[in-house]
Amino acid sequence: TPVYIEGRKTFTVGRVSMDMLYIDITNISGASISSDVELWGEHIPVDDVAEKSGTVGYELLCAISASKRVPVETIYG
Known part of the structure; x- marks a missing residue:
């Protein structure tokens, strides 16, 4: 699943466990x-x-x- 961190797009690793997830930050400096x-x-x-x-965005x-x-x-803007 895509995520955005420190100005870069990367992906989650494995499955969500309870309220935690893991993100591959190998090539994300900072x-x-x-x-x-x-x-x-x-x-x-x-x-x-x-x-x-x-699924669909509405469900999430x-x-x-x-x-x-x-x-x-x-945030409204």
């Missing part, structure tokens, strides 16, 4: 545990993530907004 990671947004369309997951957005454990920040 990436660290404190780096922001875009799961979908400006650089990664939600429909691209959904396609890799075998509903699932994440329904979760009580994931803080959601909505």
